Amino acid sequence: MIERASWLDAACHAILVVAALLTCLPLYYALVAGSLTTAEVQQVPLPFLPGGAFVENARAVWTRIGLGRLLLNSVIVALGIAVGKLAISLLSAFAITYFRFRFRGTVFWLIFLSLMLPVEVRIVPTFEAMTDVLMPLRLLVQLSGVDSLVQAMTGWRLEVSANWSLLNSYSGLIFPLMASATATFLFRQFFLTIPDELCDAARIDGASPMRFFWTILLPMSRPNLAALGIIFFLFGWNQYLWPLLFTTEPTMTTVVVGIKQLVPHGDSIPAWNLTMNAALLAMLPPIVVVLLLQRWFVKGLIESGK
Amino acid sequence: MSMAVSRRAILAGSAGALPLLRARPASAAPREIRFWHAMSGVNGERLEEMTRQFNAAQSDFAVTPIFKGTYDELINATVAAYRTRTQPQLVQIYERGFMTMLLSGAVVPVQELMAAQRHNINWADFIKPIAGYYTHKGELAAMPFNSSTPILFFNKAHFAKAGLEKPAETWQALEQQLRQVKAAGGPGSIMADDYHWSWFENYSAINDYQYATKNNGFGGLDTEFTYNRTPVVQQVGRMKRWMDDGLLQTAGQGVAAAAVFTSGRSATFIASTATHAAVMAAANLEWDAVPLPYEEGRTPRNSVIGGAVLWALRGHADADNAGTASFLAFVAKPETQVWWHKATGYVPATNAAYALAQSQGWYRERPTQEIAVKQLTRGEPTANSLGYRFGNFTQTMFAQREEAERAFGGQKPPQQAMDDAVSRGNEILRRFERLNAGRY
Amino acid sequence: MSETAIPALPPRRLSWPAFLRRKARPESLHGIKSSGFAGQVLPLVLLAPQLVILLMFFFIPAIRGLAQAFLLQDPFGQEVHFVGLENITALLRSAEYWESLRLSVNFTLATTALTFGVGLLLAFATDRVARGRTAYRAVLLLPYAIAPAIAGFVWAFLFNPIVGPAAALLHALGIAWDPNRSGDDALLLVILTASWKHLCYDYIFLVAALGSVPRSVIEAAAVDGARPLRRFFWIVLPMIAPTVFFLLVMNTVYGLFETFAIIDATTRGGPAAATNILVYKVYVDGFVNLDLGSSAAQSVLLMIFAISLTVIQFRLIERRISYDVSQ
Structure with missing residues (x-):
């Protein structure tokens, strides 16, 4: 049994409490501002205690930007992004670490490269790609000369004419x-730290790679899946620029865009109370996700089977 | 042959699968006119209300207002949409984007559109500095929508405590007053976020100082900034002095400059007349407003506007254009103008609207709302006060602010800061000239 | 795996922590398991979804975007001039650009160190406490859930020299805090804000990594008489080195690429460009000023810089990491 060092435990608690207070201080101010009336929120300095208009503001916000629909959109988009990212990345990482194939290093760096470019540069081209998904295919068909080959051989004209646009769709946002x-x-x-013995044993048992993936790798990845799941859900939830640009139907937009709509325009009444209120309401679904995924942070998974 | 067929089938299959995840707008009877705007907060609600009024007044068209973020985000969204042929009929673009839009090839000049759709608008009736800002080759290129100009708000209580009634008319006398207010225990003044607009651009227009050659850019793309050879340099020095002496503060991020003023923590506040909305929403504030100050010995001219205009985009069916024109005609109507003026604090765009507001007794009720209109219509605009027409205007403005802030922080003397701002600005103008040669 | 799986406790006097000292086995140097599966097709199938999405929504748009670096083009795309390297040389000649690069390096180093240091401290504390772990974890993750624009605004409010409570506290302590005029204060403010925002990220992955450390290892070390802190630095930290390396790389990427929203909300790159780091400059020039050529040229340079940095990190640090926990 590990000994208990009481001074250290006390210090740990103290550090965590202080950190929790500090990290939540901005949230507290959002709560204060979100519960004041429009006249009260203009006071400088802001009061230290919340006011009594929280429910009233929430109701105003709800009807003003149609928060219900926006929350639904955000949940779908954030879940789609999180689940999608986790799924395709698990497979990619599995391929890169457990298989010896040509271009393995190249593929890893290609994936890595996608972190290295500011979004501003690719806004318009990405928008073009999204409104015309088949463009790369068309390009490929033209460049490769497949179309003329097919036409020469069969007399059929191969054309990629479908107009496939993801504008105003969940797919386009995800x-x-x-x-x-x-x-x-x-x-x-993470996979690199998993003991080789597990894979050896699986192979001796005659398990296929995918069986090994499902029965061993996936369960062992749970804490990391939880951590990434939280991070990616919040990443998707807090997306602003893409949903703003990639939707032109007000009903297809997300809650963060809705909040931005409540940020006082330079010249108008600074009704920050509504903005802050909306920001807090918009935090509720992410909080539920954070709480739900807590259960996956179980300790000592790596010892299973030892 | 079978290969081609199966390939087709695959493509058709994938194209068919995705619309499952797609929301289809219900097709309604009136033709939809999409209107992208950047008005958030309360002004956004007012804008939506205006479109509802239009939709209720007729049944052929329905204008759908769509919020597209800040002005910057909106212009980017417009670019992306136009390049993919998904553009709306109408976009609201800020004044600094004028040249980009004008030379974009993506717009239908509003006067051309209205003529083609047979709407009769009295173009000569638009208030000069507003129309002038957006007129190219004798025709208004876009419909004035939200126009404002800066005025000087002040805190009556702080002035009274120093034994003063109201701010003086010249910068020199104002400085003395601000020192008196400070000596009487009052606060300094707060500077608006867009100070370059009021303290440099409007300053130059009101005092009739040249800002750039070629009539401030109206005369050609080969314009060059000259404000480093005018009292703008002294103005930068004045601002630094005021900051050093605690007479002037920047609000920075995290608090609106208007909130600092409305909470009684500043003696004066030079800001857009649209700030009226915030000022009047504040409780327990004794305030009043006056026109912007001018330099001793100068005759004050008209101020220049800021804000945004509505651009009609190309690439729409004639039936759509009819709807766009119909809405723009509605926007230009004196009744709409006055309603918008009262609801938001922006200035009316036409003399008829101004007269209507007067006849309704609006300015007896709200005298300070008239200051901006009077300031805009003060005398005949000169070559220095009609407005500014620069390509890449936002970029030159950022270079100017950066250099001015170096002077405020004492990193450079004002003269050198403005020399550097002008040389950086001119380089930016040359890039625009090179790209757009022969198209203005 | 038996008792041999527990690493031996290092002698008391050691100059380097084990994870820097120990040479990794060559297999992990190349990022591949020594025990894997055969096959050329299956891995490609597994990679296909990721690669197809990257190709369609990243590589094709990125290449088209970056091509702008060699062009002078109006945003609506009707006029295009090929200008060669002019956009790039213009940057290299500009003093503002080099200043921005210097700022970015400082900013990224500071946020990486601060985020990781505090994140590690909190993760250690969370892993150590017996009670309330779930609650601490949930509360410390809350800041990540608020919309970035709002977070930046509230943070800017707290430290605003006119109205901010935190600024008032600093003033009361006799510190002349004014990020609106002092570039150093402004830089400090953006470092603090960016670190605060990213803290949750480091924290959650460190918590997850600490959770994966076998309890038997720690118990064995405890039996050997190692004190908790010593145990943490000499045994636990080396075991989570893969995650530490991951965070080091990701923090660098965060500092270099993902902080423009924070800067925009807290200082707008000012005063006098004191917080105008490279990625914010890309944002302002490309998105606000619509200067596509310069912004693409800046992106090319930033990309080259970031890739070089990452390659160096992989070369210098990763080869010292042991991925083999049973060693």
């Missing part, structure tokens, strides 16, 4: 953000 170097990298790091 797919462009689904690739993940972060998750691939983290799973790679």
Whole structure:
């Protein structure tokens, strides 16, 4: 049994309490501002205690930006992004760490490269890719000369004419953000620490690679899946620029864009109370996700089977 | 042959699968006119209300207002949409984006659109500095929507404590007053976020100082900044002196400059007349407003505007354009103008609207709301006060602010700061000239 | 795996922690398991979804975007001039650009160190406490859940020299805090804000990594008489070195690429460009000023810089990491 060092435990508690207070201080101010009336929130300095208008503000916010629909959109998009990222990255990392194949290093660096470019540069081209998903295919068909070959051989004209646009669709909000170097990298790091004996044993038992993946790797990855799941859900939840640009239907937008709509315009009444209130309401689903995924942070998974 | 067929089938299959995840807008009877805007907060609600009024007044068209973020985000969204042919009919673009839009090839000049759709608008009736800002080759290129100009708000209580009634008319006398207010235990003044607009650009227009050659850019793309050879340099020095002496503060991020003023923590506040909305929403504030100060010995001219205009985008069916024009005609109506003026604090765009507001007794009720209109219509605009027409205007403005802030922080003397701002600005103008040669 | 799986406690006097001292086995140097599966096709199938999405929504758009670095083009795309390396040489000649690069390096180093240091401390404490672990974890993750624009605004409010409570505290302590005029104060403010925002990230992965350390290892070390802190630094930390390395790389990427929203909300790159780090400059020039050529050129340079940095990190540090916990 590990000894208990009481001074150290006390110090740990103290550090955590202080950190919790500090990290939540900005949230507290959001709560204060979100519970004041428009006249009260203009006071400088802001009061230290919350006011009594929280429910009233929440109701105003709810109807003003149609928060219900936006929350639903955000949940779908954030879940889609998180689940998608985790799924494709688990597979990628599995491939990169457990298989010896050509271009393995190249593929890893290609995935990694996607972290290294500021979004501003690719806004318009990405938008073009999203409104015309088949463009790369068309390009490929033209460049490769497949179309003329087919035409010459069969007389059929091969054309990629479908007009496939993801504008104003959940797919359009999810797919462009689904690739993940972060998750691939983290799973790679994690898989590399998994004892070789497990894989050896699986192979001796005649298990296929995918069976090994499902029955051994996936369960062992649970803490990392939880950590990444939280991070990616919040990443998806807090997306602003893509949803703003990639939707032109007000009903298809997300809650963060809705909040931005409540940020007082330079010239108008600084009704920050509504903005802050909306920001707090928008935190509720992420908090539920954080709490739900807590159960996956179980200790000592790596010892299973020892 | 089978290969081609199966390939087709695959493509068709994938194209068909995805719309499952797609929300289809219900097709309604009136033709939809999409209107992208950047008005958040309370002004956004007012804008939506305006579109509802239009939709209720007729049944052929329905304008859908769509919030597209800040002005910067909106112009980027417009670019992306236009390049993928998904653009809306109408976009609201800020004044500094004028040249980009004008030379974009993506817009239908509003006067051309209205003529083609047979709407009769009295273009000559638009208030000069507003129309002038957006007029190219004798025609208004976009419909004035939210226009404002800075005025000087002041805290009556702080002035009274120093034995003063109201701010003086010249910068020199104002400085003395601000020192008196400070000596009487009052606070300094707060500077708005967009200080370059009021303290440099409007300052130059009101005092009739040249800002750039070629009539401040109206005369050609080969314009060059000259404000490093005008009293703008002294103005930068004045601002630094005021900051050093505690007479002037920047609000920074995290608090609106207007909130510092409305909470009684500043003696004066030079800001857009649209700030009226915030000032009037504040409780327990004794305030009043006056026109912007000018330099001793100068005759004050008209101030220049800021804000945004509505651009009609190309690439829409004639039936859509009819709707766009119909809405723009509605925007230009004196009744709409006055309603918007009262609801938001922006200035009316036409003399008819101004007269209507007067006849309704609005300015007896709200005298300070008239200051901006009077300041805009003060005398005949000169070549120095009609406005500014620079390509990449935002970029030159950022270079100028950066250099001015170096002077405020004491890293450079004001003269050198403005020399550097001008030389950086001119380089930026040359890039625009090179790209757009022969198109203005 | 038996008792031999427990690493031996190092002697008391040691100059380097084990994870820097120990040479890794060559297999992990190349990031591959020594025990794996055969096959050329299956891995490609597994990689296909990621690669297809990257190709469609990253590589094709990125290449088209970066091509702008060699062009002078208006945003609506009707006029295009090929200008060669002009956009890039213009940057290299500009003093503002080099200043921005210097700022970025300082900023990234500071946020990486601060985020990781505090994150490790909190993760250690969370892992150690017996009670309330779930609650601490949940509360410390809350800041990550608030919309970035709001977080930045509230933080800027707290430290605003006119109205901010935190600024008032500093003033009361006799510190002349004014990020609106002092570039150093402004830089400190953005470092603090960016670290605060990213703290949750490091924290959660460290918590997850600490959770994976076999309890038997710690117990064995405890039996050997190692005190908790010593145990942490000499045994636990080397075992979570893969995660530490991951965070080091990701923090660098965060500092270099993902902080423009924070800067925009707290200082707007000012005063006098004192917080105008490279990625914010890319944002302002490309997105606000619509200067596509310069912004793409800046992105090319930033990309080259970041890739070099990452390659160095992999070369210098990763080869010292042991991925083999049973060693």
